[in-house]
Amino acid sequence: MPILLRVDRALQLLAEPMDTCERCGGYAKHQVLVSVHKIRLFFVPINLVGSTIYLDRCTRCSRVNMLPKAQAESVLAHSLT
Ligand SMILES: [Zn+2]
Numbered sequence: 001m002p003i004l005l006r007v008d009r010a011l012q013l014l015a016e017p018m019d020t021c022e023r024c025g026g027y028a029k030h031q032v033l034v035s036v037h038k039i040r041l042f043f044v045p046i047n048l049v050g051s052t053i054y055l056d057r058c059t060r061c062s063r064v065n066m067l068p069k070a071q072a073e074s075v076l077a078h079s080l081t
Helices: 069-080
Strands: 005-015 018-020 027-041 044-046 052-058 064-067
Touching: 005 069, 027 069, 052 069, 064 069
Parallel strands: none
Antiparallel strands: 005 027, 018 027, 027 044, 027 052, 052 064
């Protein structure tokens, strides 16, 4: 009997604040992204602990860093005000 297992990765843009990049030194737009892995077993979604990752991407040099959840939420809160 085949097991139907599907893994999807969704990448969503949360905010685009302007900031100075520690790699290229330029003042450029940064993208705060959230990456969520979703697993479906026989079409039933399964939520995994720790499957959500927050990323910060510099649009000037394409440097990508992982962000702690609290820092990503802080950036999002400041971009909405
Ligand atoms: Zn950069």
